[in-house]
Amino acid sequence: MSRTSGTNYIRFGRQELIVAFAKDRGELKSNDYGDYFFRELADGKRFTCCSEDLERKLIDAGYRAGQQVGITRETYGNAVTWRVRLVAPVAEIPRPHEPTRRPAAATHHPIPESKYASPEPSALVFPELDERPAQASQQARDGQPYAPAESLICRALVEAIDAAKAGQQHAATIGFPLTFSSSDIQDLASTIFIQRCRDGAVYERKPPARQYVNGKASQAEVRQ
Incomplete structure (x- = not known):
């Protein structure tokens, strides 16, 4: 993982930090320090680089884009422990009422x-x-x-x-x-x-x- 610094880079620590990512999954990348998963926050400005363990915990928790999640990073010697807590479900945008449409008859065409x-x-x-x-x-x-x-x-x-x-x-x-x-x-x-x-x-x-x-x-x- 790249040792990135700057005001837009998010670091996690012992105190839980609540964030919301722009996508369901991170983008797999690699640099001189190894492999990591790039995740952009929902605000479109900040970002972070997740390790394989953190990415797996987010996937196992069923994380979806825009959902708030609390992340904690704890270290014990050389071991790192990640804690992931889903704060609230994704807010769905209400859609305008659409008239009921009769389903069209199923037709079978050869697959191109x-x-x-x-x-x-x-x-x-x-x-x-x-x-x-x-x-x-x-x-x-x-x-x-x-x-x-x-x-x-x-x-x-x-x-x-x-x-x-x-x-x-x-x-x-x-x-x-x-x-x-x-x-x-x-x-x-x-x-x-x-x-x-x-x-x-x-x-x-x-x-x-x-x-x-x-x-x-x-x-x-x-x-x-």
């Missing part, structure tokens, strides 16, 4: 090929990644083995794309139209990334220069 074609992984999903995940996905579609991606984020993205393709193909076989957008694939990749970290791939969250050596975070700290 574009509806369940495999999504093209583009830079819009993760702009900071190169084209290697797209090449790996193409090799997987051709039935050829491919080398694993260099980072856990890359592998999570490839796995999300393959899962979306398989789901769309299955939906097509049973006559159920289903299409995954780039946002859906990004959410799926974020979920896969968090689950992989919790299942034992935590060591891959740090670049080689930051991995622990005898309890230290770098070779420079070991010499000290």
